[in-house]
Amino acid sequence: MPTIIATDREGREHALAADAGHSLMESLKDNDLDVAAICGGCCSCATCHVYVDGGWVAALPPQAPDERELVQDSPHFRDGASRLSCQIRVTDALDGLRVTLAPED
Template identity: 80%
Template sequence: MPTIIAIDRAGQEHRLAADTGQSLMQVLRDNDLDVMAICGGCCSCATCHVYVADDWLTALDPQAPDERELVQDSPHFRAGPSRLSCQIPVTDRLDGLRVTLAPED
């Protein structure tokens, strides 16, 4: 069971046990972190925006064009670490993944 390290908007660190096969968005929501995810994980909003720690960027699959477009439209976009958590499937290789919740849009 991978552990995800999530930093909330107040700067508090949370160590979250994650089931493989879930999206990162589901892990964050299931652990009561403030992720709206109003589209339910369909990649049609950006309310699950996170910043992935630089040393984890190469461990993730590349962004699909629709994810890239949505996240780039956010006023809190950061080239590189900005990702939509609904588009990151949890796998064993992500054990220790570190993300920070982006400010709400």
């Protein structure tokens, strides 16, 4: 079971046991982190926006055009770091992944 290190909006780090095969968004919500995920993971709202630590960006699959458009429209967009956690599938290879919750829009 991979461990994800998530920093909340108050700057506190949380080590989360994540289920491989599930989305990162599900792991964040299951561990009571403040992720709205209004669309339920359908890549249509950007309320699960996170920043991926630079050392992990290359380990993730590339963004689909619709994900890229949603994060670019956020006032909190960070080029190269902004991702939707609903679009990141947790795998054993992501053990140690570090993310930070983006500010709420």
